[in-house]
Amino acid sequence: MELEQLYTDYAHCLDADELERWPDFFTEDCFYRITSAENYEAGLPLGLIYATSRNMLKDRVRALREANIYEPQRYRHLVSSIKVVEDAVRDPEPVDLVANFLVVRTMQDGEMTIFGAGRYVDRVRRDAGNWKFVSKTVVLDSRQIDTLLAIPI
Amino acid sequence: MELEQLYTDYAHCLDADELERWPDFFTEDCFYRITSAENYEAGLPLGLIYATSRNMLKDRVRALREANIYEPQRYRHLVSSIKVVEDAVRDPEPVDLVANFLVVRTMQDGEMTIFGAGRYVDRVRRDAGNWKFVSKTVVLDSRQIDTLLAIPI
Amino acid sequence: MELEQLYTDYAHCLDADELERWPDFFTEDCFYRITSAENYEAGLPLGLIYATSRNMLKDRVRALREANIYEPQRYRHLVSSIKVVEDAVRDPEPVDLVANFLVVRTMQDGEMTIFGAGRYVDRVRRDAGNWKFVSKTVVLDSRQIDTLLAIPI
Numbered sequence: 001m002e003l004e005q006l007y008t009d010y011a012h013c014l015d016a017d018e019l020e021r022w023p024d025f026f027t028e029d030c031f032y033r034i035t036s037a038e039n040y041e042a043g044l045p046l047g048l049i050y051a052t053s054r055n056m057l058k059d060r061v062r063a064l065r066e067a068n069i070y071e072p073q074r075y076r077h078l079v080s081s082i083k084v085v086e087d088a089v090r091d092p093e094p095v096d097l098v099a100n101f102l103v104v105r106t107m108q109d110g111e112m113t114i115f116g117a118g119r120y121v122d123r124v125r126r127d128a129g130n131w132k133f134v135s136k137t138v139v140l141d142s143r144q145i146d147t148l149l150a151i152p153i
Numbered sequence: 154m155e156l157e158q159l160y161t162d163y164a165h166c167l168d169a170d171e172l173e174r175w176p177d178f179f180t181e182d183c184f185y186r187i188t189s190a191e192n193y194e195a196g197l198p199l200g201l202i203y204a205t206s207r208n209m210l211k212d213r214v215r216a217l218r219e220a221n222i223y224e225p226q227r228y229r230h231l232v233s234s235i236k237v238v239e240d241a242v243r244d245p246e247p248v249d250l251v252a253n254f255l256v257v258r259t260m261q262d263g264e265m266t267i268f269g270a271g272r273y274v275d276r277v278r279r280d281a282g283n284w285k286f287v288s289k290t291v292v293l294d295s296r297q298i299d300t301l302l303a304i305p306i
Numbered sequence: 307m308e309l310e311q312l313y314t315d316y317a318h319c320l321d322a323d324e325l326e327r328w329p330d331f332f333t334e335d336c337f338y339r340i341t342s343a344e345n346y347e348a349g350l351p352l353g354l355i356y357a358t359s360r361n362m363l364k365d366r367v368r369a370l371r372e373a374n375i376y377e378p379q380r381y382r383h384l385v386s387s388i389k390v391v392e393d394a395v396r397d398p399e400p401v402d403l404v405a406n407f408l409v410v411r412t413m414q415d416g417e418m419t420i421f422g423a424g425r426y427v428d429r430v431r432r433d434a435g436n437w438k439f440v441s442k443t444v445v446l447d448s449r450q451i452d453t454l455l456a457i458p459i
Contacts, residue, residue: 008387011406015425037227074343074447076423078386078408080231081161100164102231102257104408104423106447112420114265117229117257119168141227141259190380233384234314253317255384255410267418270382270410272321294380294412 004082006124006131007099011077014152019064022152023057027125027132030054034138034153037118048150060152067149075115075151078102094125094134101138103153116153117141157235159277159284160252164230167305172217175305176210180278180285183207187291187306190271201303213305220302228268228304231255247278247287254291256306269306270294310388312430312437313405317383320458325370328458329363333431333438336360340444340459343424354456366458373455381421381457384408400431400440407444409459422459423447 006025013021026032034048051057078101085096098121105115123135138153159178166174179185187201204210231254238249251274258268276288291306312331319327332338340354357363384407391402404427411421429441444459 005389008389011387012389012404012425015406076406076408076425076447078231078233078384078406080233080384080386081164083158083161083165098165100168100229100231102229102255102408104420104447106423108449110448110450112423112448114257114267114420117259117265119165119229141229141257142263142265143261144263231384231386233386234317236311236314236318251318253321253382253384255382255408267410267420270412270418272318272382294382294410295416295418296414297416 002131003084003095003097003124006133007079007082007120011079015074015076017074019061019152022061023054025133026054026057026136027127027134028054030057030133031135031137032057032133033136034140034150036140036143038143040121040137040139048145049152057152064149064151072108074106076104076106077153078104079120094123097122097124101153115147116145155284156237156248156250156277159286160232160235160273164232168227168229170227172214172305175214176207178286179207179210179289180280180287181207183210183286184288184290185210185286186289187293187303189293189296191296193274193290193292201298202305210305217302217304225261227259229257229259230306231257232273247276250275250277254306268300269298308437309390309401309403309430312439313385313388313426317385321380321382323380325367325458328367329360331439332360332363332442333433333440334360336363336439337441337443338363338439339442340446340456342446342449344449346427346443346445354451355458363458370455370457378414380412382410382412383459384410385426400429403428403430407459419452421453422451 010025032051035046039046051060080100082097082099085098098119100119102117103115104112106112118140121137121139122133124131125134163178185204192199204213233253235250235252238251251272253272255270256268257265259265271293274290274292275286277284278287316331338357341352345352357366386406388403388405391404404425406425408423409421410418412418424446427443427445428439430437431440
């Protein structure tokens with residue numbers, strides 16, 4: 001199904017560190033946020049990353065590249081249980097979805113750890129024929145993640 | 154496919170801690186068991202949880218809620234490799250399936266660990282239009298799991 | 307989809323330690339290799355396992371069985387984000403695919419660790435009606451894996 005493909009392409013883009021392509025998964029007026037389950041459930045608007053447009057995502061990538069922090073780790077996304085939230089489906093769009101994710105980090109010395117686990121709470125619509133994220137909220141099970149600079153998840 | 158959806162809904166139910174909805178994934182005369190691969194292969198009937206009806210699952214949830222052990226961790230299920238066991242398909246039901254799972258636990262201090270890994274060995278049939286588990290055996294790769302009170306997986 | 311099924315069957319074969327069936331997932335003239343992302347990106351032909359035919363895979367299994375190293379651990383594969391590489395699709399075959407994997411290892415004392423994470427870079431074609439791997443490259447995110455004798459992934 002096309003929507004599963006969106007998540008697949010998204011995961012491969014991040015895992016290949018092709019961050020310059022990352023904003024293209026979003027609509028121009030998108031909303032993107034990484035937050036904790038605790039803050040999400042409390043309705044707090046805070047976030048490790050908070051963006052309200054595709055341009056802000058592009059700025060984020062530029063900042064990450066310029067920061068140039070030498071962290072030669074690799075990330076691997078496992079995504080499963082992608083689910084269309086039925087009662088939120090409009091006719092025919094946008095579509096609301098949730099999915100579970102796990103991100104494994106491998107350090108250069110070979111140490112592998114769970115970097116983050118949680119769920120995506122997303123809204124997508126077609127944009128010039130392609131499904132894009134209108135809104136993507138990354139809800140981490142933990143309150144924090146171990147990173148110097150917040151990276152896209 | 155509808156059967157994948159069953160596993161997706163099941164995972165989200167548990168991860169959202171909506172345990173009161175959990176028995177609804179089963180038929181009234183269901184069988185549910187959590188056991189180790191070691192015991193499973195040896196044909197031992199023991200289990201961390203052992204239930205032979207939906208009512209027993211409801212009792213289990215009630216016990217879990219009443220025990221009220223303060224363990225503010227979160228669980229995240231990753232399910233993949235869902236497979237219909239071809240030679241066990243009846244016409245048209247029930248259907249036998251296996252699937253791999255991984256459960257990640259996040260503690261309140263942010264520590265993330267692998268809580269359990271293993272496979273589901275399941276039988277499903279339609280019950281009033283919805284696919285339900287007639288039988289679900291959670292076969293853990295490890296002999297034990299680190300928890301005070303056995304929770305649904 | 308049939309190609310997802312191939313990955314599902316492959317994972318269950320390895321997790322059940324049915325290694326004698328493992329070569330059957332490949333064509334007779336297959337290529338199989340386990341390597342690190344670092345070596346893969348550098349174009350180095352090295353690998354933890356390197357085989358250029360199904361017979362070499364059979365030899366590998368025989369060697370593993372004869373070595374008979376007593377490591378009573380269990381492995382569990384989680385595979386997700388299976389993706390057909392569109393620009394590489396021939397008409398109608400072979401088909402190029404990538405997928406993400408995570409392998410969790412459970413030791414006999416119950417300790418669970420991430421054994422390996424990375425991606426499959428594969429080519430498949432139909433062989434007497436069944437999809438088989440013409441080529442399978444296991445690209446590990448880490449430079450090494452913790453094992454005495456390299457096992458199939």
